[in-house]
Amino acid sequence: MSTEIKAPVFPESVAEGTVATWHKQPGEACSRDDLIVDIETDKVVLEVVAPADGVIEEILKGEGDTVESGEVIGKFKAGAVGDSGSSDSKASSAASEKDEAKTEQSQDSGDAILSPAARKLADENNVDPATVKGTGKDGRVTKEDVQNHVDTSKASGGSAKAAAPSAVPEVNVAAGERPEKRVPMTRLRASIAKRLVNAQQTAAMLTTFNEVDMGPIMELRKAYQDSFVKRHDIKLGFMSFFAKAATEALKRFPAVNASIDGNDMVYHGYQDIGVAVSTERGLVVPVVRDVDALGLADIEKKIVEYGTKAKDGKLAIEDMTGGTFTITNGGIFGSLLSTPILNPPQTAILGMHKIQERPMAVNGKVKIRPMMYLALSYDHRMVDGKEAVQFLVAIKDMLEDPARILLDV
Structure with missing residues (x-):
């Protein structure tokens, strides 16, 4: 059964928001209360979670798009991922491929199971997930676990210092070139x-x-x-x-x-x-x-x-x-x-x-x-x-x- 994914109801002082990050993609399986998308306003980031077990069926508003309070931003298909129907089969296949990719990625990083937000934070801070102790369900590494690891490393001056040189990407620039990067302001x-x-x-x-x-x-x-x-x-x-x-x-x-x-x-x-x-x-x-x-x-x-x-x-x-x-x-x-x-x-x-x-x-x-x-x-x-x-x-x-x-x- 398809249901609409809507932007949260914004407070009275907030007129509109921006789709910041889709944590789940079409065809990707998710469990009830899994974080699926972040909506950024000019004051806070609001999270939208999955209403039930199922898959993301369609994304109507991509990252960077402006949305209004309560606006439909996607469609969600509830139910087990292996149900009959071609769309479910495709969703199951896509979800399976995603899971396999995640499994390989987890094995490459010491069998650490990371939430999407935790993996993003780990990548940004050049943290090896295998070195982070997970406190979530089934040993899952949460965003808070990664943040605590980063804070502890900075306080001790240990791994954070060691990771600092590689945190800055090396850019091969020809002599005389002056690279620039244009990034739009967040709300x-x-x-x-x-x-x-x-x-x-x-x-x-x-x-x-x-x-x-x-x-x-x-x-x-x-x-x-x-x-x-x-x-x-x-x-x-x-x-x-x-x-x-x-x-x-x-x-x-x-x-x-x-x-x-x-x-x-x-x-x-x-x-x-x-x-x-x-x-x-x-x-x-x-x-x-x-x-x-x-x-x-x-x-x-x-x-x-x-x-x-x-x-x-x-x-x-x-x-x-x-x-x-x-x-x-x-x-x-x-x-x-x-x-x-x-x-x-x-x-x-x-x-x-x-x-x-x-x-x-x-x-x-x-x-x-x-x-x-x-x-x-x-x-x-x-x-x-x-x-x-x-x-x-x-x-x-x-x-x-x-x-x-x-x-x-």
Whole structure:
């Protein structure tokens, strides 16, 4: 029995999407809930899965085609792949050939059974599937298994370094030739570009800087890290301290926590803080809501959850909508100083940077201290320079003396 494969129903703020990847081809067998196609919107990637056991009968919208919400993009034939009928026989034959090809490919890579998404990620990162331990059904290697393997390799500096030279394809180019590659923007990248340009064109953006001695926070983490992990089963990072310090500062300076809607200024009585996360597809900003009501452990868990979702392309529209203030950390990539761009319609964004030891004058003596530059970009239409500077100084004071966060002083 043939059924229609439809694009998901998009959220109200999303008008259309693009067919990103067909993971199954016509005649290829698939099981119920197998991923068959990815639909990319300007915010998230939506997955379409098989409604039952069967085969893909026909693809109506190819990769790169634009689709609307609920539009038919293909046809699916449910039922066992060996049913009577010429079309089923062809489907069975094609599926069989695919299976044989997959089997040969699996044997060539150490008998590892990979999902299509996992194989794609393994190829992109030059990972030998045989070296990845599968946690899926029947030992299948999932996309998460490959990602964890890549992250572990990068952290240890082992196989990731060894694979780096071969990750860049060798291109034989005749002398004098200058090769180019033209790749269309993804919907997410195009949306990011549009928002950033819009922010610069419509906001009176200005940036103020300061620096913070990270010594007290680092000492606090060192003293309580083991106890924190034992009690909360998660590591204590820097971002939770910054989120808490920003929350207290936002209470004192409501204009920094506001947004502009036409000719109106909207003051928010809550603190929903967006945390910028870099992914292969581009920058996304999931929102940690009601930060004032959360403890440090709750904030860390939420950030880790969003980071995992972002890497796997699982963030929902709801995870990224709203937000009254944003924090971005360029320091994890080695940035010493930058001027972050506003995330409209918010009026301010805080930029964290690399912690670097520098000689500082402390009580009349020169001491080496772990310092971080802070940057606050703000919309001067809404926030005066005095408020912006005082806001950043408040964050600096709370981070250099964490007891101020608890005592609200």
